[in-house]
Amino acid sequence: MSPRIKTIRKVINPPIVKGFKPYGPDSGKFIKEPVNLLYEEYEALRLCDYDTYNHLQASQIMCVSRPTFTRIYSSARIKIALAFVEGRQIVIEGGKIYFDSDWYACSKCNCFFNNPEKDKEIKACPLCGSNKIQMYDYEFTDITEPEINDNDLCVCPRCANKQMHEHGKPCKDQYCIKCNTRMVRKRNNQ
Amino acid sequence: MKVAITSTGNTLKSTIDQRFGRCAYFVIYDTETKSIEFIPNPNKDAEEGAGPASVQLVAAKNVNKIISGEFGMKIKSLLDSLKIQMIILKEKEKTITDIINLLDHEK
Incomplete structure (x- = not known):
């Protein structure tokens, strides 16, 4: 039987560093496999301990269930503890995730588009090439237009x-x- | 760069399909070689899971952008993880030729 399909976890922003290295005179002595901290584990740690959300709120932000979130979080802590105690490197990569993308609107050709690659800044509309674009905050905009009754x-x-x-x-x-x-x-x- | 456009028919005069998962045809347009390919959508009458199946179909063609009228709920996370850009065009009467001309305008 094939394993159950994992839900794709949502990560708001990629971490600013790729990993961590131990330092000190003895740090080079124990060269072991680095610990692979997954992106989703990094995100769980960030939401819980840096932004101090509780597990339920954080799980909703990551679009997973609360038990799944708790599992991701506990595995993150186990990995970090392992790296600290055994003096291993931490590499942040991998995981079944997607980075949340922002929406833009172009006023020339009247289209909306998103930017799936965070590190590249969008300067022109991908459709018509005009630079009349602006950020579109779809969560705070009421998309449904008020009903206009012109027959009155x-x-x-x-x-x-x-x-x-x-x-x-x-x-x-x-x-x-x-x-x-x-x-x-x-x-x-x- | 390859662009996928959802289409209601298999001619250049057909208009953009407002649905992504259950559109009639996908138009794969290559902006470099100017080649146009029409693919009938096998998920047109699917009861469920048309969106993710269509994403697989389109992603297998190595496209970078998808132009459609609307994208379903399950699509955004999939396309974000595949790094494919979504472009939403709400104008129903735009034909495939119009959109290709718009895309060529870019260069």
Whole structure:
């Protein structure tokens, strides 16, 4: 039977260093295999101990279940303890992860795109090549546009003169062309 | 560099497909050799798992970018780990020729 498929763990940013080396006069004496700390273990340690999230919050950030997160975290601590006690190097690499990518929007060709490679900065739109791009924060933007009902009418209560309602302009600020009274909204679908 | 575009038909005049996993055809366009290849999507009528299966199909062609109308929930993590860029184009009436012209404009 094939093993259960691992969920891909989400890592916000790659670590700033590739690993750690022991130092001191005796550090070279025990040349052993370096400890391989996986990216997901680094991320678990960062979320839990550096950003002081609890396991539940941190697991939601990494898009894994809480028990999985606890397993990743405990394996990270075992590996770090091993490196500290036995004076081994730590290499941070590997793991089933993806780096979270940022979204951009191009105002020329009206497209959205992401940047999967963090170390390269995006300067131009990948589609039309224009530089009218900006960061797009999709989590804090309400993507669903408000429903625009263009069929509504503004009605004059005195002479019943009708005119098309213009979106964004309140009817009570509009005046009837004929008798100069404030208009009232009349919804067409009602 | 290779770019995948989701298409509703297998001609250059067909429009961009708004779905990624269940689009009718994938257009693989090579920006260097200008070659265009149409691949019918076997996952068009799949009940589930169309997105990840399509990612595999497209990733096997070594593409760097995918242009589509929308990407499903499971796609982003997969494509991020494969380092493939997603481009979302919401304009439904854009044809494949339009998009290829836009891409050539880049150089």
